[in-house]
Amino acid sequence: MELLEIYAKPFVKATLNTFKTFAGFDLIVGNPHFSGRTRGFQQDIAAIIGFSGDIRGAVIIAMKKDLVIKLADTLTKVPHSQIDDDATDAIGEIVNIIAGNIKREVPGGEKIEISLPTVIKGSGTSFSWPGRQSRSLCIHFKYKDDTFHLLVDMEKEKVKVQEEDLTKNGVIPEWIKWGREQEKRMIAQNLLNIGMSVEEIARITELSVEKIHDIVSDQSNHSSAGPHK
Numbered sequence: 001m002e003l004l005e006i007y008a009k010p011f012v013k014a015t016l017n018t019f020k021t022f023a024g025f026d027l028i029v030g031n032p033h034f035s036g037r038t039r040g041f042q043q044d045i046a047a048i049i050g051f052s053g054d055i056r057g058a059v060i061i062a063m064k065k066d067l068v069i070k071l072a073d074t075l076t077k078v079p080h081s082q083i084d085d086d087a088t089d090a091i092g093e094i095v096n097i098i099a100g101n102i103k104r105e106v107p108g109g110e111k112i113e114i115s116l117p118t119v120i121k122g123s124g125t126s127f128s129w130p131g132r133q134s135r136s137l138c139i140h141f142k143y144k145d146d147t148f149h150l151l152v153d154m155e156k157e158k159v160k161v162q163e164e165d166l167t168k169n170g171v172i173p174e175w176i177k178w179g180r181e182q183e184k185r186m187i188a189q190n191l192l193n194i195g196m197s198v199e200e201i202a203r204i205t206e207l208s209v210e211k212i213h214d215i216v217s218d219q220s221n222h223s224s225a226g227p228h229k
Contacts, residue, residue: 014101030140057154
């Protein structure tokens with residue numbers, strides 16, 4: 001299964017929940033589908049957030065003037081007639097919340113970094129994805145008589161993809177991965193000895209917080225047992 005197919009359901013869930021929770025909008029979702037590297041929208045405003053880290057890519061939300069104004073009216077409790085700063089902030093905040101929810105919804109999401117949102121105004125905007133990725137995920141949503149699109153393009157960081165493939169095919173043996181794990185544990189032990197926090201050690205070594213706590217527990221057990229006679 002492709003990475004984009006894995007992420008389709010979390011993006012749908014995050015979008016539905018975000019609009020319902022923050023704006024009270026009950027959305028209807030269409031079937032997610034793939035589109036080519038370049039995609040044009042007959043929309044009036046779009047917000048973009050980039051992903052980096054273990055997963056690279058971006059998510060775009062694009063909608064018409066009428067819908068973004070309704071969104072701004074709802075979030076600010078003030079009527080609007082044009083796409084002003086409030087409307088720009090509204091669509092930027094919505095895509096930011098969706099991206100933040102994705103970090104909590106997918107495996108390894110804690111290693112995904114998200115950028116600040118960028119908002120583009122103007123109808124007939126098109127977006128292109130450079131690089132090898134040949135298609136992107138497009139999800140169509142509807143609120144009453146208004147529609148908007150969510151466009152997603154994501155791929156795993158190249159080095160990690162290569163390592164996973166080589167391990168699966170037996171080129172990188174499992175014992176090498178085990179050795180790397182032990183090396184990280186030794187580094188974690190040394191950092192614990194100089195008083196570094198568990199969270200900081202987890203960030204540096206890429207070990208889980210639970211594994212760091214296990215190391216702390218092991219050290220405590222060894223200390224309480226004392227030297228053998």
